[in-house]
Every structure is written in structure tokens, then in C-alpha cells.
Amino acid sequence: MHTGARMPNVVIVGTGMVGTSIAYALIMKGLVQNLGLINRSPEKAEGEAMDLKHCLPFVSPVNIRAGGFELCKDAQVVVVTAGATQAEGETRLDLCGKNARIIKGIVQDILEYNPAPIILVVTNPVDVLTYVALRESGLPPERVIGSGTVLDTARFRSLVAEHCSLDTRNTHGYVIGEHGDSEVLVWSRLNIAGVLMNDYCGQACTRECPDDFRGDIDDNVRNAAYEIIKKKGATYYAVALAVVSILETVLKNHRSVLTVSSLMQGQYGISNVCLSLPSLLGSRGVENVLDSPLADNETHALRESARVLRETLESIGY
Ligand SMILES: NC(=O)c1ccc[n+]([C@@H]2O[C@H](COP(=O)([O-])OP(=O)(O)OC[C@H]3O[C@@H](n4cnc5c(N)ncnc54)[C@H](O)[C@@H]3O)[C@@H](O)[C@H]2O)c1
Numbered sequence: 001m002h003t004g005a006r007m008p009n010v011v012i013v014g015t016g017m018v019g020t021s022i023a024y025a026l027i028m029k030g031l032v033q034n035l036g037l038i039n040r041s042p043e044k045a046e047g048e049a050m051d052l053k054h055c056l057p058f059v060s061p062v063n064i065r066a067g068g069f070e071l072c073k074d075a076q077v078v079v080v081t082a083g084a085t086q087a088e089g090e091t092r093l094d095l096c097g098k099n100a101r102i103i104k105g106i107v108q109d110i111l112e113y114n115p116a117p118i119i120l121v122v123t124n125p126v127d128v129l130t131y132v133a134l135r136e137s138g139l140p141p142e143r144v145i146g147s148g149t150v151l152d153t154a155r156f157r158s159l160v161a162e163h164c165s166l167d168t169r170n171t172h173g174y175v176i177g178e179h180g181d182s183e184v185l186v187w188s189r190l191n192i193a194g195v196l197m198n199d200y201c202g203q204a205c206t207r208e209c210p211d212d213f214r215g216d217i218d219d220n221v222r223n224a225a226y227e228i229i230k231k232k233g234a235t236y237y238a239v240a241l242a243v244v245s246i247l248e249t250v251l252k253n254h255r256s257v258l259t260v261s262s263l264m265q266g267q268y269g270i271s272n273v274c275l276s277l278p279s280l281l282g283s284r285g286v287e288n289v290l291d292s293p294l295a296d297n298e299t300h301a302l303r304e305s306a307r308v309l310r311e312t313l314e315s316i317g318y
Pocket of ligand 1: 013014015016017018019038039040041044081082083084085102105106122123124125126147148151179234235236239
């Protein structure tokens with residue numbers, strides 16, 4: 001086992017479907033040397049750690065431990081996937097208040113052992129809870145990040161690529177705003193290898209596209225989680241890889257641009273909420289939030305998304 005003090009160290013709080021999928025993906029990718037697992041039920045975390053340890057003959061060495069918040073002591077990043085699920089008769093807002101209290105408690109527990117980790121929030125509603133984690137921790141805004149619309153952006157790019165029969169890696173587009181109903185697909189900046197989508201359609205594509213293909217893709221991206229939850233109860237594989245791509249960027253200081261959620265500080269006239277914009281991410285966390293030109297309707301929709309988030313925050317006392 002490798003326990004070198006300067007090795008990257010990631011702790012996952014919440015070993016449900018999402019947390020354990022992240023742990024599994026991290027191990028498969030050989031990204032961490034030390035991995036900590038914390039859950040409200042310690043037995044569950046221990047069971048997951050045991051199961052994951054049996055992967056070790058097949059992957060790069062990793063030291064996997066289940067335990068309490070003392071595991072956060074040397075953590076570079078603490079990923080929070082813990083949360084309650086919606087109980088029968090409970091509104092989304094009740095759930096939001098409940099998860100805000102859970103996140104507040106977790107943040108206090110983390111800081112007791114580690115004064116300056118990067119906290120990566122995945123629990124939903126992720127933008128609201130990223131803001132709660134930021135305010136409750138008092139950490140600098142660049143160190144409190146939400147997984148935001150990284151997953152939605154991946155869905156957008158892959159659906160456009162599929163529609164155009166293209167390699168997804170040549171398809172550049174972003175989903176911004178809330179990770180949820182009010183998110184904004186930025187069609188005006190969508191480009192294929194630098195060629196704006198509209199120009200690409202005229203230049204390189206001879207297909208007849210249905211008039212409403214944009215609407216179909218928009219619905220598909222916006223409603224993907226609902227659809228998957230209806231069919232299989234939860235979503236966890238793709239979000240796990242989205243989180244792993246955020247972790248890889250931070251741990252290896254890749255300085256990649258990803259649509260993580262972070263505190264808005266005047267971008268497009270928005271402040272005092274966390275939401276997603278293309279953001280430069282490195283070992284210090286969010287190093288820059290990019291302010292690219294948007295179409296008027298997109299700017300309007302982004303501000304509306306911010307308004308929805310601020311309203312939710314106010315309704316739970318933030
Ligand atoms: N941001 C995204 O893109 C995205 C995508 C999918 C799911 N999610 C969210 O991730 C969260 C987790 O989803 P899941 O499917 O893994 O749920 P889950 O119910 O399987 O797991 C949640 C885990 O958190 C634990 N937990 C609850 N309170 C805790 C506490 N105070 N301390 C430690 N552990 C605690 C529970 O015991 C459980 O094991 C949900 O909020 C879900 O909506 C986010």
C-alpha cells in the first residue's frame with residue numbers, strides 16, 4: 001500500500017450509488033493513491049471499502065480506507081455526495097432544506113480536521129448546496145466547487161455529435177446556469193472544430209435536418225435525469241465520470257475549462273449565487289470564470305436561472 005504524505009488524497013463523503021461509482025471510476029483510472037470513504041452508516045462505507053479493495057490485484061496500488069472525518073486531514077479534495085432522497089409527500093423545497101442541513105454538518109466536520117481542502121459538492125440541488133457549503137465553510141470561493149453542468153455539457157456535446165455523425169471531441173458547446181430545469185444550452189457558441197454550428201450546417205453537411213432538432217436535443221439534455229430515474233431509479237455512472245474528470249483536472253493541475261458551479265461575482269450582472277459557466281480549473285480550484293459573449297436570449301435565460309437559484313436559497317434562509 002502507498003501512503004506517501006505528498007500523494008493526492010481524495011475523500012468521498014456519502015457512499016451511495018454516486019459516491020461508490022466515483023470511487024470505482026477513480027480506482028479504475030489509477031488517479032489516487034489514497035482514497036477515504038465516509039458514510040452516515042459506517043458499516044456501508046466499510047462494506048464498500050472491502051469490495052473496492054478486492055479490485056487491487058487488477059489496478060494500480062491505492063490505499064482505501066473507510067472511517068470518520070479524520071480521514072479528511074490530508075485530503076486535497078473532499079467530494080460530497082451525501083444526502084437524503086425525496087420522501088413520500090415531501091416537496092423538493094423540503095428536501096432542499098434537509099440536504100442543506102446535512103451539507104452544513106458535513107462541512108463543519110471536514111473543517112475540524114482540515115482547514116483548507118477543496119470541497120466538491122455533487123449532492124442535489126447541487127448549485128444551492130455548493131452555495132451553502134461556501135457560506136458555511138468560509139473558504140475562498142475558488143475552493144468550493146459544484147459538479148454543476150459538467151454532465152449536462154457532456155450530454156449536449158454527445159447528442160450534437162450523434163445528430164451530426166461526428167466525433168464528440170470535435171463538438172464544442174456548453175450548458176450553463178443551474179444544473180436542473182432552468183439550465184441554458186448555449187447554441188449561439190456551439191461549434192464544430194471552430195466552425196459555428198450554423199456555418200457548419202451550410203458548409204459541411206448535406207443532410208436534411210428536422211426543423212426542431214435543436215428543441216429535441218434541448219429536451220433530451222434537460223430531461224435526461226428524469227428519464228433515467230423513471231427507467232432505473234437513479235443516475236450514477238455518467239455523473240461519476242464527470243466528477244472524475246473534475247478531480248483529474250484538479251489533482252493533475254490540467255487547467256481544463258469545465259462547466260463547474262462556483263460563486264458568481266458579477267459575471268453577466270449575476271452575483272451571490274453559485275451556478276455553472278465555463279471555468280478554468282486547476283490545483284487551486286476555480287482559477288477563472290470565463291465570460292464569453294452570449295446571444296441576448298441566452299443572457300436573459302442565464303439571469304433567470306440565477307434568479308430561480310437565489311429564490312430557492314432565500315427560501316431556505318441563505
Ligand atoms: N450533480 C449531479 O450531476 C448529480 C447526478 C446524479 C445524482 N446526484 C445527486 O447525488 C446525491 C447522491 O445520490 P445517490 O444516488 O448516491 O444517493 P444514495 O441515497 O444512494 O446515497 C446517499 C448516501 O449518503 C449517505 N448519507 C446521508 N446523510 C449523510 C451524512 N450526513 N453523512 C454521510 N453520509 C450520509 C446515505 O447513507 C447514502 O449512503 C443525490 O443528491 C443525487 O441527487 C447529483
